[in-house]
Each structure stands twice: as C-alpha cells, then as structure tokens.
Amino acid sequence: MLLKSISGSRAYNLALPASDTDIKGIFVLPQKELYGLSYTDQVANESNDETFFEVGKFIGLLCKNNPNILELISVPESCVLFRHPLMELVRPEDFLSRMCLDTFAGYAKTQIKKARGLNKKINQSFEKERKTPLDFCYMVRGNGTESLQEWLRENGFLQAECGLVKLEHFRDSYLVYHREQAGDEVRGIVSGPLANEVQLSPVAKGIAALGIMYFNRDAYSLYCREYQEYWEWVEKRNEARYQNTLSHGKNYDSKNMMHTIRLLNMAEEIALYRRVIVYREDRDFLLRIRAGEFEYEELIDMVEEKMLKIEEAYAKSDLPDAPDARLGEKLLVRIREEFYHSSMVHAVSIEPYQPEWPARAGKVADQLAEVLGGNLIRVEHIGSTSVPGLSAKPVIDLIPIVRSLEQLDQQQHLIKALGYEWRGAFGIGGRRFCPLDSPSGERVVHLHFYQEGAANILRHLAFRDYLRAHPQIVKEYEAEKRRAALLHPADSLAYNDEKAAWVQKHEKDALEWYKNNAPAI
Numbered sequence: 244m245l246l247k248s249i250s251g252s253r254a255y256n257l258a259l260p261a262s263d264t265d266i267k268g269i270f271v272l273p274q275k276e277l278y279g280l281s282y283t284d285q286v287a288n289e290s291n292d293e294t295f296f297e298v299g300k301f302i303g304l305l306c307k308n309n310p311n312i313l314e315l316i317s318v319p320e321s322c323v324l325f326r327h328p329l330m331e332l333v334r335p336e337d338f339l340s341r342m343c344l345d346t347f348a349g350y351a352k353t354q355i356k357k358a359r360g361l362n363k364k365i366n367q368s369f370e371k372e373r374k375t376p377l378d379f380c381y382m383v384r385g386n387g388t389e390s391l392q393e394w395l396r397e398n399g400f401l402q403a404e405c406g407l408v409k410l411e412h413f414r415d416s417y418l419v420y421h422r423e424q425a426g427d428e429v430r431g432i433v434s435g436p437l438a439n440e441v442q443l444s445p446v447a448k449g450i451a452a453l454g455i456m457y458f459n460r461d462a463y464s465l466y467c468r469e470y471q472e473y474w475e476w477v478e479k480r481n482e483a484r485y486q487n488t489l490s491h492g493k494n495y496d497s498k499n500m501m502h503t504i505r506l507l508n509m510a511e512e513i514a515l516y517r518r519v520i521v522y523r524e525d526r527d528f529l530l531r532i533r534a535g536e537f538e539y540e541e542l543i544d545m546v547e548e549k550m551l552k553i554e555e556a557y558a559k560s561d562l563p564d565a566p567d568a569r570l571g572e573k574l575l576v577r578i579r580e581e582f583y584h585s586s587m588v589h590a591v592s593i594e595p596y597q598p599e600w601p602a603r604a605g606k607v608a609d610q611l612a613e614v615l616g617g618n619l620i621r622v623e624h625i626g627s628t629s630v631p632g633l634s635a636k637p638v639i640d641l642i643p644i645v646r647s648l649e650q651l652d653q654q655q656h657l658i659k660a661l662g663y664e665w666r667g668a669f670g671i672g673g674r675r676f677c678p679l680d681s682p683s684g685e686r687v688v689h690l691h692f693y694q695e696g697a698a699n700i701l702r703h704l705a706f707r708d709y710l711r712a713h714p715q716i717v718k719e720y721e722a723e724k725r726r727a728a729l730l731h732p733a734d735s736l737a738y739n740d741e742k743a744a745w746v747q748k749h750e751k752d753a754l755e756w757y758k759n760n761a762p763a764i
Contacts (some may be wrong), residue, residue, distance in 0.1 A: 244269075244270050244271075244316070244325055244327065244670075245268070245269040245270060245271060245298060245326075245327045245329060245330055245382075245578070245582070245597060245692060246268050246269040246316070246323070246325065246326050246327065246330050247266065247267075247268035247295075247299060247323075247324045247325040248266070248267055248268060248315060248318045248323050248324060248326075248327075249262075249265070249266060249318065249322040249323075249324065250265045250266065250267040250314065250318065250322070251263070251265035252265075254319065254322045254522070255313070255505065255520050255521060255522065255523050256522050256523045256524075256526050257523060257526060257530065257533075259360060259527055259530075259544070262623070263291070263292055265292050265293070266292065266294070266298075266324075266424045267293075267295070267315050267592070268293075268294075268295040268296070268315075269295065269296050269298055269312070269315070269330070270286075270295050270297055271295055271297070271298050271578070271579065271582050272299075273375040274583050277579075282299075283297060284296070284297045284300040284357075285297065286298065294314075294719050295349075296312070296574065298578055298579070299575060300310075300759070302571045302572075302574060303334075305566070305571060306338065306565075306566045306568050306571040307342065307346070308338065308339070308340055308342040308343050308346045308347075308566065309346060310346055310347050310350060310506065310509075311338075313335050313338070313343075313519045314519060314521050316333055316335050317335050317501050317518075317519035317520075317523050318522075319522045320668075321672075321673060323668060324672055325668070325670040325672075326667060326668055326669070326670065327582075327669075327670065328666045328667065328669060329578050329581055329582055330460070331667065332574060332577065332578065333578075335518075335519050336517055336518065336684070337346050337518055337566075338564050338566040338567075338570075338571070339513055339519070339562060339566075340558065340563045340564060340565050340566050341557055341562050341563065341564050342564075342566070343513045343514070344510060344514070344553065344554070344557045344723060345470070346504070346512040347506050347507070347509055347510035347513065348507055348550060348553050350506060350591075351503045351506040351507045351510070352550075355540050357423050358375065358628065359399045369469070369470050369473045369474065371474075371614060372465060373467075373470055374463075375433065375438065376432075376433055376439065376440060376441055376461075376463055376468075377391055377392060377402060377432065377433060378390075378392065378442070378457060378461050379459045379460070379463040380392075380432070380456055380457070380458050380459070381456065381457050381459065382394040382419070382454050382455070382457075382716075383455040383456075383457070384454075386592040386618070388457070391456060392673060393433070393483045394454070395425070397654075398453075399508070400421060402432045402433060403418055403430055403431040404421060404422045404426055404429065404431070405420065405421055405422070405429060406419075406421075406422075406428070406429030406430055406431070406432075406443075406444025406627075406636065407419060407420075407432055407441060407442065407443050407444060407456065407459035408420065408443060408444065408448055408452070410445050410455060412741060415457060415458045415459070415460050416453075416455060416456070416457050416458075417441070417443075417455070417456045417457075417458070418446075418455060418456075419452055419453050419454045419455070419456045420446050420450060420452055420453060421453055423451055424445045424450055424451075424453075425444070426447075426726055428444060428445050428446065429444040429446070430442055430443075430444045431444075432456075436624075440611070441458050442625070453473060458603055460477070469631050471690060475754075476714070481610075486746070489680070494499065495534045497532060497533045497534065498533050498535075499508065500532055501530070501532040501533040501635050503548070504529060504532055504542070504545070504546070505525075505529055505544065506550075506623060507546065507549045507550070507553060508525065510553050511549070511552060511553045511556055512533075513562075514553065514557045514559075514560040514562065515556055517558075517562065520606050522683065523707050528609075530742075534764075537591040539628050549705055556637060559696035561574075568656070569666075577748075586632075590732065590733050590735070591727075591728045591731065591732055591733070592636060592637075592733070593635065593636060593724055593725065593728055593737045594630075594634060594635065594636070594637050595633065595634050596630075596631065596632050596633055596634055598631075600628040600635075600637075600639060601629070602627070603639050604622075604626075604628070604639050607622070607639065607641060607688055608622035608624075608641065609689075610661060611690075612641050614654075614657040614658070614660070614661065615643075615645070615651070615654060615657065618644070618645050618646050618647060618650050618651060618654065619643055619644075619645055619646075620644045620645060620646060620695055621641040621643075621644055622641055622642070622643045622644070623641065623643075623644065623700070623703070623704060623707075624639070624641055624707075625640050625641065625642055625691075625704070625706075625707050626638070626639075626640030626689075626703075626707070627701040628640065629707050629711075630707060630710045630711055630717060631711070632714070632717055633717050633720065633721055634721050634724065636689070638686050638687060638688065638689055639687065639688045639689070640688075640689045640691065640749075641688065641689070641690055641691065641695075642692075642693060642700060642703060642704075643689050643690055643691075643692050643697050644692075644693055644694070644700060645692060645693070645694055645695070646694070646695060648673070648675065648692070648693075648694045649695065651675060651692055652675070655675075657689070658677050660677075662679055663677040663678065663679045663688075663690060664677060664678050664679075665677055666678070670698065672696075673693060673694065673697050674691055674692065674693055674694035674699065674701065675690075675691075675693075676689070676692075677690040678690075678693070684703060692704075701754070701757070702750065702754065704761075705750070705753040705754045705756070705757035705761075706749070706753045707752075707763070708757060708760070709749070709752065709753035709756050709757065710753075712756075712760070716749065719745075720749070723742050723745045724742060726741075726742075727739075727741035727742040
C-alpha cells in the first residue's frame with residue numbers, strides 16, 4: 244500500500260449524516276506479479292465504496308489529469324489513513340496542465356447532459372404497458388387523418404380481420420382490406436400483441452381497398468427506445484436520490500448538479516492558483532444546490548456563465564498544455580525501485596535488556612525539549628526497550644506528545660537538524676514518524692509524535708505499563724519473541740507476523756487492565 248484516503252463527500256466537506264464513507268488508494272503489485280503475465284491495475288469491493296489503483300495506472304491517469312486521481316493526492320491531511328513516504332515524491336502541482344479544462348470542466352459538461360436526461364425522464368414517464376405499432380398507425384380520412392384504432396372501432400373491425408398491401412411509391416403507406424372482401428387470406432395488421440412491425444397479406448388484384456393507412460415507423464422506434472431507457476433507469480436508479488429529487492420539486496438530480504458546480508469551481512481554481520482544492524469552503528452554497536433551492540434553468544445559466552470564466556482563466560494561465568509524461572515515467576520507475584528495495588526483509592536481532600536504554604531515551608527527550616519549546620508537553624519511552632528485563636531490538640521508541648501537530652509540522656526543520664528523517668504520518672493517521680540512524684547506518688531511535696489526546700498514545704502506554712506490572716507476562720513475551728526469531732531468523736516481516744497474534748491479544752488485555760490502573764499524569 245502506498246496511499247489510503249477517505250474520499251468523496253467526506254473529503255469534500257460535503258457529507259451529510261447519512262453519507263457513506265468512500266475510500267480510495269494506491270498500491271504496488273508484488274514484484275513477481277509485475278514481472279509475470281498478469282497485471283492487476285485496479286481493485287474494488289463489491290459496492291465500489293473502496294477502490295485502489297495500482298501505481299502504474301495511477302501515474303498513467305495522473306498524466307491525463309484525471310480528476311479522481313488529482314483529488315486523491317490532494318485530500319486534506321485529516322483524510323489520509325495511510326501514506327507511504329514515497330508518496331511525498333508525488334506533487335499534484337507538477338502535473339497540472341491545460342488538460343484540466345477538459346477533464347474537470349469537460350466532465351462537468353457531461354454531468355449537465357446527464358442532468359438534462361434525468362429532467363426529461365422525470366417529466367416524460369411511460370405507462371408500464373408498452374404501446375404497439377397499432378398506436379402509431381393512421382387512416383387517411385378526407386383532408387386529414389384519424390387513428391387506426393378509432394377507425395377500427397367505427398367500422399366494428401378487429402385488426403386480425405384486416406390485411407395490408409404495400410402502397411407503391413409512398414413510404415410506410417398501405418392499402419387496407421377486410422376479410423369479407425379479400426377472403427381468409429388476410430393475416431391481420433400485426434401478427435400479435437408482441438409484434439414490433441406491421442405485416443402484409445396476399446390480396447388478389449382488382450379488389451377495392453377500404454382505405455389508406457400510414458405507419459409512423461420513426462415515431463414508434465423513438466418511443467420504443469425511450470420506453471426501454473426509461474424503465475431501465477427506473478430499475479437501476481438510486482431510489483433515495485430519486486425521492487430527494489421529487490421532494491424538492493425541481494425535477495433534476497440535485498446531488499449530481501452540486502458536484503457539477505464543484506468540479507467547475509475546482510477547474511477554475513486550478514487555472515488561477517495551480518492547486519487542486521478538495522476541501523470545499525463553499526460548502527453552504529453547494530449544499531443549497533443539493534437541497535434543491537435553485538430552479539433548474541438557474542443552474543444551467545450559472546454553469547454557462549462559469550464556463551465562460553473558466554475558458555478565460557485558462558487562456559490567461561501559464562499552465563503547460565499537458566503534463567510531462569517523461570516526468571511521470573521517471574517517477575513511476577523511482578517509486579517501484581525504492582519500494583521493492585525498501586521492502587526487502589532483514590535479519591532479526593534480539594539483544595538482552597540494557598540498563599542504559601532508559602538513559603538514552605532521557606537524553607533524546609532533553610534534546611527535543613530544547614528545540615521544540617512550549618509545543619512539547621512530555622516524552623514517553625515506549626516499546627520493548629522501555630520494559631526492564633525484556634530483550635529487544637536496540638532501537639529506542641519514544642512518543643513525544645505535543646500541543647499542536649500543525650505547529651510541529653512548521654518545526655520539522657528543527658527535528659531534521661538533529662539528524663532525524665521526517666516521514667510524516669507514515670501510515671498512521673495523526674502521527675509524525677521520525678527515525679534516526681547511527682553514522683554506521685544502524686537504526687537507533689524512532690520518534691512517534693502525537694498530539695495530546697490521540698488514541699494511539701493510550702494503546703502504547705497501556706501495553707508498556709501492563710508489561711512493567713506483570714513480570715510473568717514479560718517472560719512469556721520474550722519467549723514468544725525468541726520462538727518467532729528461531730522460526731524466521733532472516734525475515735523480519737515474517738518474524739513480526741509470527742508474534743502478531745500474541746501481541747494483539749495482550750494489547751487488548753493491557754487496555755482493560757489500564758482502565759483501572761492508569762497512573763495519574
């Protein structure tokens with residue numbers, strides 16, 4: 244996984260109490276599958292509420308300025324559930340181009356067409372019983388016409404008792420005969436109730452026709468197509484959205500129109516500011532559209548006016564005509580190479596507990612207090628090195644608790660100056676992860692910054708204090724570690740998986756214990 248984010252209405256700041264939570268993300272295929280014959284470019288759950296794009300398809304769509312992809316990498320930080328450090332290489336501003344005029348605004352145009360179609364469907368309903376060709380047939384009468392059905396009633400005829408003969412040189416026109424004059428050879432005007440065409444009968448020459456009939460075949464074909472489209476739409480439509488459309492009485496899909504206006508606004512912002520602004524500050528206005536406060540024609544006029552402004556903005560913009568495909572290709576290669584390289588497993592090294600580990604943790608805490616000042620509340624030593632007597636990998640894990648992650652983001656240069664990498668959330672929302680390596684390249688410290696009140700703080704402290712208070716559990720944990728290490732001495736990922744069930748069980752026990760035994764802070 245490279246990225247997993249909340250998308251849709253919750254990312255747009257347009258969610259209502261009943262709104263679903265949509266998830267989108269980016270993944271990397273296992274290296275063997277990438278090199279093989281099969282290629283999975285996208286996966287989704289059955290409801291399509293969760294959709295993930297393989298990084299190759301993601302970069303390809305990014306180079307086409309696909310709105311969904313540009314939005315995915317531009318969602319607010321609060322919507323990011325997981326972001327791999329390699330995603331820091333992908334900057335939406337590097338790919339924005341004049342193509343956004345078509346991909347954002349052009350897509351919005353198709354939505355207008357869709358809204359018009361819905362408007363038409365709502366105002367042009369069809370009876371469930373489908374009409375037949377007989378309903379589109381007309382008899383010449385005097386200087387005008389009358390419907391075939393009416394003519395049959397007036398004469399007391401059944402359609403099955405009549406027959407047709409093609410009237411030459413007149414398109415879709417026929418001579419009409421009755422069985423009494425033409426005999427039993429007449430076959431009926433149509434073959435039956437399911438017929439889609441009129442039919443001819445073998446009538447002898449010289450018999451005078453009762454009249455001339457015209458079949459409006461074009462009107463019947465149009466009716467059949469619209470009838471089918473209407474009832475397919477009824478079958479597939481989102482009933483909740485449809486009832487909302489009826490409730491506000493404007494006869495258009497208000498949610499569809501809301502997102503159309505949103506896309507147009509975003510298209511204009513890209514031209515003006517070179518930014519994809521996902522979180523909508525114009526929420527109130529957009530939700531008024533969804534609530535049906537505007538007449539349909541008002542919205543159409545609004546769209547047309549907005550399109551003129553957008554086209555003018557793009558004409559003046561210094562955006563490139565298209566994204567740099569070579570940049571996209573280089574980025575894709577780099578992401579794959581670094582991901583596959585960083586995913587390599589490592590040997591497992593467990594060392595006996597060292598009494599100096601807490602002192603090392605204290606020195607790091609003092610350094611952080613000096614550079615972060617009042618934003619730092621306290622630093623908690625966590626992980627196996629924080630539990631006396633427990634063998635561990637010699638990496639000091641710390642949770643520095645801050646008053647403001649936003650302020651910490653502005654202070655990241657101070658953390659980097661101490662030699663740490665800044666990896667952002669690194670897969671855990673609300674965290675800032677910063678590792679430190681020794682001059683020889685060995686990992687020595689992990690900083691897991693959290694803002695005061697974050698749920699993950701409690702989880703780590705509960706597990707640490709639970710172990711400190713239960714020496715027997717510490718012995719069991721060490722035995723579990725060594726068992727896993729014996730099974731997977733050269734595979735750190737398999738080692739972690741091997742002991743995961745034990746850790747998860749005791750984390751749950753630790754949280755229960757911690758509720759009644761947490762120290763006052």
